[in-house]
Amino acid sequence: LNPNAGILDLLEDEKGNVQVPGLSRVKAPNTLKIMNILQEGNARRTQEPTAANKTSSRSHALLQ
Numbered sequence: 001l002n003p004n005a006g007i008l009d010l011l012e013d014e015k016g017n018v019q020v021p022g023l024s025r026v027k028a029p030n031t032l033k034i035m036n037i038l039q040e041g042n043a044r045r046t047q048e049p050t051a052a053n054k055t056s057s058r059s060h061a062l063l064q
Helices: 031-044
Strands: none
16 A cells, blocks of 8 residues: 555666565455455545546556
8 A cells, every 4th residue: 555645666676676665565364454455445546537448547456
């Protein structure tokens, strides 16, 4: 989740690992917590219409 709702930069370190400064990590001990986190993230997503999709997301989500 991005608490500041701003643009995040993807940076690669000297070992080739991708870093995202400003991104938060949230541990989810159970599926209910996972679902709550996903719902919160989806509520924060930005959507803009495109020619192909009226509700195209302008953001990306990652769940590991």
